[in-house]
Amino acid sequence: MARASLPPHAVSRLRTERLARSAKPFLARGGPKGERCPGCRLVPSHCICALRPLQPTQAGMCLLMADIEPLKPSNTGWLIADVVADSFAFGWARTEVAPGLLALLADPQWQPYVVFPGEFVVPERVVTQVAPEDAPDGKRPLFILLDATWPEARKMFRKSPYLDRLPVLSLQPEQVSRYRLRRSRREDHFCTAEVAALCLELAGEAHAAQVLDAYLDVFTDHYIQSKHQLPVDADGPTHQRLRDLCPP
DSSP: OOOSSOOOOHHHHHHHHHHHHOSSOOOOOOSGGGOOOTTTSSOGGGOOGGGOOOBOOSSEEEEEEOTTGGGOTTOSHHHHHHHBSSEEEEEOOSSOOOHHHHHHHHOTTEEEEEEOOGGGSOGGGEESSOOOTTOTTOOEEEEEEEESOHHHHHHHHHTOGGGTTSOEEOOOOSSOOOOOSSOOSOTTOOOHHHHHHHHHHHTTOHHHHHHHHHHHHHHHHHHHHHHTTOOOOTTSHHHHHHHHHSOO
């Protein structure tokens, strides 16, 4: 079900904290005088707040975000927090760690997995499957996503010793990325929301994974149409897919 008037989620709160620390205002292009909806970061004429499809899930998402990511209108970590009810977000810094992040990683209800390519990790840490939700220890999967450019993500992984004791989930998707808002040199590099959807699928959360994929497509459509000052087709297949997955 779409939710239009929910309180700010974890990524939204992190963005507010990041803006409060800025020495100068962050200016994103778009809309009259650069105005954007505070709820979805799109220009007001292309707002998707009324389409937000919040989903209860057994799995949780923890976004460890590079400094500038919460401020980018094209950031898709925001979409994960729109969809997955148990989402957390923390800013990354080399010299300090948010106490809330350490407390989350130590919470006994969660089994954290760092999502990162296995080719860069010692084999003993790598897993390719997620324990089912009825695992004997009863722990819920918590996926730690490094929300950054690929060079930044590699640095974050190397320089975060508090992640060293955690298993690394190495995804092995067969498809190529469909993301169109930022370019990568490699087709096997996925945006953060695509990675989250793959994790949900592995955790047995197929419906939530499909909803997140559909919501990403709707966001992308609105974002691109707004850049070209064109209307969106609310009756088109992209929007219809999200409605089919999240009926009123």
